[in-house]
Amino acid sequence: MSRPSASAAAAARARPVFSALGDETRLALVARLSAGGPQSIAQLTTRAGVTRQAITKHLAVLAGAKVVHDIRRGRERIWELDPQPLQDASRALDQISRRWDEALGRLRALVEE
Amino acid sequence: MSRPSASAAAAARARPVFSALGDETRLALVARLSAGGPQSIAQLTTRAGVTRQAITKHLAVLAGAKVVHDIRRGRERIWELDPQPLQDASRALDQISRRWDEALGRLRALVEE
DNA sequence: CCGAGACGCAACCAAAAGGTTGCATTTCCC
DNA sequence: GGGAAATGCAACCTTTTGGTTGCGTCTCGG
Numbered sequence: 443m444s445r446p447s448a449s450a451a452a453a454a455r456a457r458p459v460f461s462a463l464g465d466e467t468r469l470a471l472v473a474r475l476s477a478g479g480p481q482s483i484a485q486l487t488t489r490a491g492v493t494r495q496a497i498t499k500h501l502a503v504l505a506g507a508k509v510v511h512d513i514r515r516g517r518e519r520i521w522e523l524d525p526q527p528l529q530d531a532s533r534a535l536d537q538i539s540r541r542w543d544e545a546l547g548r549l550r551a552l553v554e555e
Numbered sequence: 556m557s558r559p560s561a562s563a564a565a566a567a568r569a570r571p572v573f574s575a576l577g578d579e580t581r582l583a584l585v586a587r588l589s590a591g592g593p594q595s596i597a598q599l600t601t602r603a604g605v606t607r608q609a610i611t612k613h614l615a616v617l618a619g620a621k622v623v624h625d626i627r628r629g630r631e632r633i634w635e636l637d638p639q640p641l642q643d644a645s646r647a648l649d650q651i652s653r654r655w656d657e658a659l660g661r662l663r664a665l666v667e668e
Numbered sequence: 669c670c671g672a673g674a675c676g677c678a679a680c681c682a683a684a685a686g687g688t689t690g691c692a693t694t695t696c697c698c
Numbered sequence: 699g700g701g702a703a704a705t706g707c708a709a710c711c712t713t714t715t716g717g718t719t720g721c722g723t724c725t726c727g728g
Contacts, residue, residue, distance in 0.1 A: 450589075454579075457577065464574030473562070493717070542588070608689085612686075
């Protein structure tokens with residue numbers, strides 16, 4: 443098995459992703475990019491409820507967490523989802539749950555012995 | 556299959572969890588509870604780097620996201636992990652990744668036709 | 669060529685977050 | 699009984715966050 447700190451380290455690495463997805467606007471952006479594919483800032487701003495500049499800032503935060511990346515094309519900037527960090531974060535959460543189950547099992551064994 | 560908004564709704568429900576885990580101290584608390592089982596505030600404060608009051612506040616935030624819950628026992632308050640919301644969040648992230656793969660596939664098909 | 673479309677940059681602002689200190693309470697246990 | 703342990707409550711402070719407005723720049727297309 444893994445060392446005690448293995449899942450904790452994985453979670454720590456995923457922390458920027460959690461932080462980025464914790465905001466409602468940003469999570470909506472990710473959902474949109476996930477379902478609608480690569481889109482420009484102007485496109486992502488429509489029906490977002492906030493200014494284009496706000497969207498730009500949010501995209502920068504998401505990019506900082508490696509959740510999205512941009513591709514410049516002419517006068518526009520296309521943003522695309524990066525699924526890998528999301529997968530990693532997903533696995534990290536799963537490991538935390540599993541580790542808890544193990545800890546619970548050990549506790550029960552301790553009580554019943 | 557699910558409707559277009561299915562994974563988005565799941566993600567939206569998981570947002571409080573992401574928000575809660577986005578903080579370094581809180582993520583460390585979750586990791587500790589996950590690996591070490593139920594613990595009191597005093598225990599969780601040791602080697603945390605911040606005050607007991609700060610820990611108390613963080614636990615309140617985690618409780619708000621249903622990630623932990625407390626059990627009062629005598630003069631102390633035991634905090635325990637709640638794995639279900641973490642599992643749900645994990646699945647939500649997974650679905651976002653999958654949906655992106657589908658969208659990518661449709662895009663490629665569109666280009667190559 | 670030149671107007672409109674798509675962005676970038678910077679200053680500024682109000683609210684929320686993270687943290688601390690000080691003091692009151694409740695519960696153990698010698 | 700009484701001190702120490704474990705917490706709760708509240709006021710206060712600083713930094714970060716999310717958002718806006720204003721203006722300049724680059725690019726496409728008729």
